[in-house]
Amino acid sequence: MTISVNGARLWQSLMDLARVGATPKxxxxxxxxxxxxxxxxDLVVGWMRExxxxxTVDEVGNIFGVRAGRDPARKPVMTGSHIDTQPxxxxxxxxxxxxxxxxxxxxxxxxxxQTEAPLALTIxxxxxxxRFVPVMMGSGVHCGVFPxxxxxxxxxxxxxxxxxxxxxxxxAGQAPIGTVQAGSYLEAHIEQGPILEAEETTIGxxxxxxxxxxxxxxxxxxxxxxxxxxxxxxxxxxxxxxHLMQAVVDIANxxxxxxxxxxxxxxxxxxxxxxxxxxxxxxxxxxxxHEDAALLEQMEQRFRAAAAxxxxxxxxxxPVQVDIAFVQEFPPTPFDRTLVERVRSEAIVRDxxxxxxxxxxxxxxxxxxxxxxxxxIFVPCKDGISHNEVEDADPRHLEAGANVLLGAMxxxxx
Numbered sequence: 001m002t003i004s005v006n007g008a009r010l011w012q013s014l015m016d017l018a019r020v021g022a023t024p025k026x027x028x029x030x031x032x033x034x035x036x037x038x039x040x041x042d043l044v045v046g047w048m049r050e051x052x053x054x055x056t057v058d059e060v061g062n063i064f065g066v067r068a069g070r071d072p073a074r075k076p077v078m079t080g081s082h083i084d085t086q087p088x089x090x091x092x093x094x095x096x097x098x099x100x101x102x103x104x105x106x107x108x109x110x111x112x113x114q115t116e117a118p119l120a121l122t123i124x125x126x127x128x129x130x131r132f133v134p135v136m137m138g139s140g141v142h143c144g145v146f147p148x149x150x151x152x153x154x155x156x157x158x159x160x161x162x163x164x165x166x167x168x169x170x171x172a173g174q175a176p177i178g179t180v181q182a183g184s185y186l187e188a189h190i191e192q193g194p195i196l197e198a199e200e201t202t203i204g205x206x207x208x209x210x211x212x213x214x215x216x217x218x219x220x221x222x223x224x225x226x227x228x229x230x231x232x233x234x235x236x237x238x239x240x241x242x243h244l245m246q247a248v249v250d251i252a253n254x255x256x257x258x259x260x261x262x263x264x265x266x267x268x269x270x271x272x273x274x275x276x277x278x279x280x281x282x283x284x285x286x287x288x289x290h291e292d293a294a295l296l297e298q299m300e301q302r303f304r305a306a307a308a309x310x311x312x313x314x315x316x317x318x319p320v321q322v323d324i325a326f327v328q329e330f331p332p333t334p335f336d337r338t339l340v341e342r343v344r345s346e347a348i349v350r351d352x353x354x355x356x357x358x359x360x361x362x363x364x365x366x367x368x369x370x371x372x373x374x375x376x377i378f379v380p381c382k383d384g385i386s387h388n389e390v391e392d393a394d395p396r397h398l399e400a401g402a403n404v405l406l407g408a409m410x411x412x413x414x
Contacts, residue, residue, distance in 0.1 A: 002349065003111050005406055007399030010103040014398070017043060017083065017099065018091040027389025028091055032084040032126035032137075033061070033162065038169030040083045041123065044098060048121060051105045056180050057173030060151050061125040061166045062138040064180040067105055069118040069413060075183030077115070077413045078372075079104065079405060080122030081364060082138075086130055090391020092190045092381065092398075098123055100188040100402040104409055115413035120180060124364045125171075131156045139364035141177055143371045148177055184339060184373040184412055187365040188405045190393050194384025195357060202400050203347040204357035204378025207340055209366045210262065210289040211296045211332035217244065217307070220321040223272055223280030238270055238279035240310055240320045247306040248286050251299050261299060262289035262360060291332050291358055333366050336373035339412070343375050346407035352400050377404050 020043060021029045021036035030036040045055060045063060053065030066076055081097025101121040108115070124142075129135025132154045134146060141151050152163040166172040191197075196204050221237035245265045252263030264287040271281040288303065290296040304324065306315075313319035347354035357378055359366070368374045379401035382392040 003107060003113075003406070005103045005107045005399060005402045006110075007395060007402070009106065010099055010398060010402055011395045013047070013099045013102065014091060014095060017095055021085065023088065023389050025088075025389040026091075027391065028085045028089050029087055030083065030085045030089075031087065031131040032128060033131065033165035033169055035169065037084050038171065041169070041171060044083060044102070044123060047102055048105075051102065051109060053105060053121060056175045057171055058142070058175045058177050058179060059148055059173055060138050060141045060162075060177065061171040061173055062142060063123040063171070065105075065121040066180065067108070067119040069115045071116050072118065074117040075181055076118040076120035077409050078120040078122055078182035078185045079187060079409060080120075080124060081187055081189060082124045082127035084126055084128050084130075086128055086387045088387075088389050089128075090386060090388060092391055092393050093192065093386050094127055094189070096190055096379075096393070096398060096401070097188045100398070100405050103402050104406045107406060115410065117183060117413040119409060119413060120182060126162075127364055132162055136362055136364055136367055137162075139367040143367045145367055145370070182368070182372050184336070185365060185368040186339065186343075186375055186377065186405060186408055186412070187363060187368075188377045188379070188401045189363060190381040190386060190391075191357070191378040191384070192361050192381060192386035196355075196378060196380035197382065197384060199355065200353070201355050202352040202379065202397055203343075203354040203404055205340060205344045205347065205354050206335060206359050206376035206378055207356050208291060208332065208334040209330075209359045209363070210260065210291050211293055212328075212330040213288045213296065213300060214327040214329070215286040216325040216327055217241075217284050217286055218323045219244065219282045219310070220323070221280055222278070224278045226276040226278055229278060234278055235318055235320060236278050237282045237320060240316050240318070241282040241284060243315050244306055244310050244322070245284065248288070248303060251302045251306075252288070257290060257295055257299055260291040260358060261295070262287070263299070289360060293332050296332065330362065330366070333369050335365075335369055335375045339373050339375035339408070342408045342411050343377055343404060346404040346411070349407065350400070350403055352404065375408070377401050377408070
């Protein structure tokens with residue numbers, strides 16, 4: 001027998017949560033460990049208790065709700081996501097994963113079904129990283145990516161620290177990190193990109209995450225008066241820098257790295273930023289991504305070769321100084337093949353259109369994949385827009401994603 005979630009109840013729960021920290025344009029602002037985040041946590045934990053889940057809060061404020069299975073010796077099949085948002089965030093990023101997991105628990109209660117393995121629903125602390133860094137804080141500590149103290153001592157721009165803010169909202173948990181350990185992990189999420197909607201596909205079967213490398217680049221020339229300085233005698237840092245910026249995009253577009261390659265310049269600062277002064281220094285960020293570690297390394301080498309050519313004057317005819325500082329790296333992370341196929345099978349059984357897809361964004365599932373078998377389920381979002389108050393999703397797609405999550409968790413917990 002194939003059972004299905006209550007789509008109307010799922011949608012209503014999402015809308016009820018969206019009232020907490022609602023913004024004038026229809027979005028949400030529930031920054032991690034803010035008063036609004038605390039209110040959101042209280043609301044969802046209340047629902048979790050009503051669903052009969054046993055609640056545990058660990059030392060970094062991660063919330064775990066466990067539904068008992070017939071075999072308590074087995075580790076839980078876990079699902080979840082986050083409910084903290086961007087300052088101008090939407091109603092579905094993260095929240096859908098938590099509410100879909102809650103709807104799975106409610107549906108099993110409605111049907112009187114007890115699984116062999118326990119099930120667990122998790123709300124991870126500070127996934128967004130807007131107020132506190134590092135991002136994906138709760139899952140990172142849970143998986144041993146960085147120490148608990150690194151998280152607890154992190155401060156926001158006002159000097160307020162995680163340790164104190166957890167206590168202020170009542171979620172400075174006492175359970176040691178790792179008290180609740182998963183046997184496997186599934187996370188439902190809106191795609192946060194345009195592919196599924198453009199292809200009219202309901203379910204994205206997420207096979208893994210792109211690897212990421214970040215750099216800070218500084219190109220130094222010489223500022224001079226824009227009028228008296230002839231073009232042939234200039235050392236224009238901005239003119240030079242634009243060649244390297246274009247190289248970043250061209251590398252990602254190269255057929256050798258397409259279609260998974262990504263190259264982005266997201267921040268540019270020009271000095272001295274005067275209308276009639278030739279720029280003497282330009283600082284900018286570079287973001288390179290690929291699903292294949294070897295190809296990501298090749299992308300970096302191409303980028304560094306372009307920087308060396310620019311520095312030597314081979315690109316523009318005028319040498320400039322180019323400094324590259326490595327900032328951060330996330331390796332490509334493949335998801336568990338068996339669990340990925342469970343997701344695909346559930347989509348097929350329920351006659352939902354589906355396709356393989358990669359996640360280019362960071363999710364708690366990326367860290368969980370280092371610890372346990374992990375997979376993700378994507379559903380479309382309107383116009384591919386996320387991290388925006390206009391973020392939207394079709395209730396039918398959300399219901400479909402929750403149904404796939406339900407089926408995959410049941411199969412995994414058998």
